[in-house]
């Protein structure tokens with residue numbers, strides 16, 4: 001079968017699309033004919049290589065995907081051939097202290113399909129039953145492949161971890177990215193006052209279209225100053241930051257007293273300077289969040305399947321053009337998610 005793969009870490013030129021051995025599903029796995037995948041920032045990190053992750057090469061990337069069940073292992077109970085499914089990439093052990101406590105995303109062995117182990121950007125993929133969610137037949141493949149990772153991440157940030165209330169205000173940084181555009185929609189759905197930043201007026205118009213009440217062009221002005229101005233010096237109750245080093249200081253500065261900043265990633269680097277004096281004096285909270293638990297995934301995807309929340313597709317490319325998909329994400333081109341399809345599906 002054909003698969004996206006790379007044999008070493010490196011630049012975009014290490015990405016190939018070509019022949020790869022057929023997956024051989026275990027008894028707890030489902031063999032899925034992949035109809036579409038989508039890219040996430042984690043795909044960039046994984047391709048470049050991270051010291052804590054030791055991959056087997058050739059590595060097939062891809063955390064997000066959707067398709068049709070082809071066959072199921074003997075221990076699989078929730079799916080049968082012909083079912084439409086989407087991948088929800090977080091896999092937990094089910095048995096550690098945190099899993100038993102109902103917090104699988106805090107599992108000591110938590111890992112992502114496509115990041116720590118083979119992913120799904122291929123014509124077929126063997127996926128643990130735990131890593132699949134059912135998709136109603138009316139949902140198109142691009143939507144099913146684009147939604148799971150970013151919408152569960154944003155849902156848990158805002159609600160499961162952040163406990164955002166309808167009476168509160170929230171600033172979403174980088175509203176044009178996958179997590180950003182999901183967070184804007186969820187915050188708007190909750191009924192909160194939504195502030196959003198982006199780098200161009202076109203992206204800001206998109207942010208308003210999906211639910212932002214106030215927008216700030218961070219290339220044209222300092223967003224923390226803009227927030228102070230727009231909130232009568234008060235600041236916002238919550239900041240959603242997936243940018244990291246480049247924004248952290250101003251995220252802290254944008255918070256109202258007692259506010260919280262929720263982080264799920266650090267695309268510009270994970271070692272920012274921070275201001276402890278502001279954190280203790282203003283009684284701020286710094287909250288980490290990662291992926292979503294199965295209940296959160298069910299809740300948010302139900303709203304995607306019903307159309308209340310909607311992943312925006314910035315481009316659809318054949319999987320053979322995955323390097324171009326990485327380039328679009330690295331260059332912050334466009335708005336929303338990049339979807340790829342096996343070339344044989346086009």
Ligand SMILES: [Zn+2]
Nearest residue numbers: 093096099107
């Ligand atoms: Zn566990």
